Amino acid sequence: MDAAEFTGRVFQKARLAVGRSSANAVHDFHLGDPAGLWPSLPDREIATSELRESVSTEATSIRNGKWLLFGWNEVQVPSPPDWNHDYANGSDAPTDGVETRRLNYRELALGADARCIWETNRWAEMVKLAQNGWLNGVVNDAKLAQRWLFDWHEKNPLGIGINWTSSLEVGLRLINFCWIDALVRGHESADLNSAQDELAQRIVPGHAWWIWRHRSFGSSGNNHVLGELAGLVLATRRWPTLERVSCRAAEAWQLMSTEILRQFADDGGNREQALHYHQFAWEMAWQAQRVIENGPGLVNERLRLAATFFCDLVHDGEPWDFGDSDDAQITPLAFARRTALEEWKAWLLGQEGGAALRFWLGNPPSAILGLAAGRWKIYAMSGLAVQEVNGWKARIDGSPLGFGRLAAHGHLDAMHVSLWEGQRALLIDPGTGAYFGNPEVRRKLASWEMHDGPLPVIGRADPHRMGPFLWVNHHPAPRMDLDGGACTVRFDSAGHVIRRTILYRADDDAWLVTDETGGQQPYVVRWRLAPDWIVASQSATEITVAHRKGGTVKLSVESDELIALEAAEDLVSPHFGEFRLGVALSVTFRGRLGSQWQRVTPSRRT
Numbered sequence: 001m002d003a004a005e006f007t008g009r010v011f012q013k014a015r016l017a018v019g020r021s022s023a024n025a026v027h028d029f030h031l032g033d034p035a036g037l038w039p040s041l042p043d044r045e046i047a048t049s050e051l052r053e054s055v056s057t058e059a060t061s062i063r064n065g066k067w068l069l070f071g072w073n074e075v076q077v078p079s080p081p082d083w084n085h086d087y088a089n090g091s092d093a094p095t096d097g098v099e100t101r102r103l104n105y106r107e108l109a110l111g112a113d114a115r116c117i118w119e120t121n122r123w124a125e126m127v128k129l130a131q132n133g134w135l136n137g138v139v140n141d142a143k144l145a146q147r148w149l150f151d152w153h154e155k156n157p158l159g160i161g162i163n164w165t166s167s168l169e170v171g172l173r174l175i176n177f178c179w180i181d182a183l184v185r186g187h188e189s190a191d192l193n194s195a196q197d198e199l200a201q202r203i204v205p206g207h208a209w210w211i212w213r214h215r216s217f218g219s220s221g222n223n224h225v226l227g228e229l230a231g232l233v234l235a236t237r238r239w240p241t242l243e244r245v246s247c248r249a250a251e252a253w254q255l256m257s258t259e260i261l262r263q264f265a266d267d268g269g270n271r272e273q274a275l276h277y278h279q280f281a282w283e284m285a286w287q288a289q290r291v292i293e294n295g296p297g298l299v300n301e302r303l304r305l306a307a308t309f310f311c312d313l314v315h316d317g318e319p320w321d322f323g324d325s326d327d328a329q330i331t332p333l334a335f336a337r338r339t340a341l342e343e344w345k346a347w348l349l350g351q352e353g354g355a356a357l358r359f360w361l362g363n364p365p366s367a368i369l370g371l372a373a374g375r376w377k378i379y380a381m382s383g384l385a386v387q388e389v390n391g392w393k394a395r396i397d398g399s400p401l402g403f404g405r406l407a408a409h410g411h412l413d414a415m416h417v418s419l420w421e422g423q424r425a426l427l428i429d430p431g432t433g434a435y436f437g438n439p440e441v442r443r444k445l446a447s448w449e450m451h452d453g454p455l456p457v458i459g460r461a462d463p464h465r466m467g468p469f470l471w472v473n474h475h476p477a478p479r480m481d482l483d484g485g486a487c488t489v490r491f492d493s494a495g496h497v498i499r500r501t502i503l504y505r506a507d508d509d510a511w512l513v514t515d516e517t518g519g520q521q522p523y524v525v526r527w528r529l530a531p532d533w534i535v536a537s538q539s540a541t542e543i544t545v546a547h548r549k550g551g552t553v554k555l556s557v558e559s560d561e562l563i564a565l566e567a568a569e570d571l572v573s574p575h576f577g578e579f580r581l582g583v584a585l586s587v588t589f590r591g592r593l594g595s596q597w598q599r600v601t602p603s604r605r606t
């Protein structure tokens with residue numbers, strides 16, 4: 001932290017200390033009517049029956065208290081929701097009127113995780129109710145969304161409690177409120193509009209004021225800044241009077257444009273080094289530029305490159321993203337939360353699977369092409385390479401730890417290989433698991449030991465965490481290049497270079513990963529398999545694994561000195577908060593190791 005940032009944080013704490021009295025100015029502020037149609041709604045007459053039905057089905061579940069957290073965890077939520085409850089872990093944040101500045105959201109009692117509480121406070125469910133009200137004429141769902149938001153405002157006064165501890169969360173709520181406001185007013189009902197006027201007056205000024213006063217900066221200015229500014233862009237474009245308590249829409253967009261160019265590299269990769277956050281940050285940027293009606297230019301081109309990066313790197317069958325992933329969602333624009341990632345990719349590629357997003361957002365950036373089969377595509381600045389060939393997909397990491405000094409969402413995954421056989425994940429990143437509620441699991445899943453790059457048996461001390469979102473002593477950025485059909489990553493570890501090469505061998509329908517470590521120090525490679533792969537047979541140099549739904553793959557190893565080939569079970573996290581066991585294959589060796597992953601066909605079995 002440099003002197004300027006230190007000074008800024010002192011002032012930030014001072015603003016929090018006087019925030020309650022300063023916020024009185026918001027109470028005397030008159031918001032007025034919306035001045036524009038942002039976000040603009042599509043022509044509902046062109047909505048397909050499939051979209052209408054999916055919106056109705058989700059709204060019915062929400063109305064009945066069945067909420068789907070993080071795309072997988074169905075929980076029962078009362079009406080109105082308990083806004084301070086962690087429904088994933090069954091615990092509460094303090095509800096006794098504690099001021100936000102006095103609340104340590106990183107250490108809540110009884111295993112509560114702030115991120116899980118925030119999940120039900122992003123108002124995505126209220127957006128879905130408002131969508132059903134407008135699209136299917138279910139006026140009572142629009143009214144229910146309003147009632148819940150009035151309750152939220154009553155239970156969460158400005159600057160009180162956990163739901164004001166993150167300005168990013170405030171920004172995401174503001175984005176979704178703009179959608180709710182547009183959808184509710186789309187009924188053109190005097191009664192609904194009157195209630196919406198009162199609701200907007202209670203919610204919008206305080207949210208905009210809080211973001212502008214407490215926006216992130218310095219070393220913590222990562223995707224949080226984008227979400228905060230996106231909220232201001234949408235809100236100040238819809239209610240220009242907000243510039244008196246925050247800023248003008250043009251100013252928020254100018255700041256956001258700078259952040260987009262800072263956080264997305266020239267090749268389109270997101271510098272956070274976390275693939276799910278790549279899509280999360282991209283959506284913030286796209287919603288903002290859509291509202292600001294930004295024309296062609298450097299920012300739009302960077303977003304096009306970032307969309308291409310996402311489509312190339314993500315696997316739309318079983319994603320298993322790299323880096324932190326909390327399965328974040330902003331506005332529920334896909335057919336279903338469970339398939340949102342695949343739908344975003346389909347929308348960007350102009351495919352039929354992106355129909356719901358196309359209805360709500362219009363056309364994607366132009367000229368997004370799919371990955372060309374049979375050739376490596378390397379993103380040299382971002383440090384990732386990917387290839388699809390003959391039903392396989394391989395991804396190799398040669399990236400820096402993460403964005404800026406914090407590298408908040410990076411994992412110790414340099415040289416890690418992910419591999420998919422058809423639609424099924426085979427070799428995986430172990431996932432994220434938790435943020436605050438289970439710090440030991442968080443540390444474990446992000447560690448060197450949980451990724452499959454060659455690691456000295458004695459381990460590595462650095463980089464290491466000094467907090468849930470702070471890495472120190474970053475490792476040097478690996479070097480990545482292509483040589484014919486092979487992709488090679490070189491990594492400087494403890495003063496000498498480790499080299500990993502991955503190559504597809506068409507004759508064998510197999511991937512060969514070659515690790516060269518040098519010296520006499522023993523190393524270990526830990527291949528982590530997705531759940532549902534089980535060990536079918538094992539010998540001293542081969543292990544065959546079979547998928548519970550069919551399909552077999554064989555690992556064959558050879559080395560200068562093979563010490564051990566072992567199989568065990570270990571923890572993996574397919575989604576935020578979800579924990580399962582998967583097979584881990586450990587290969588201990590000295591010098592050089594060749595690992596071949598081969599699809600086993602019936603002819604090869606005989």
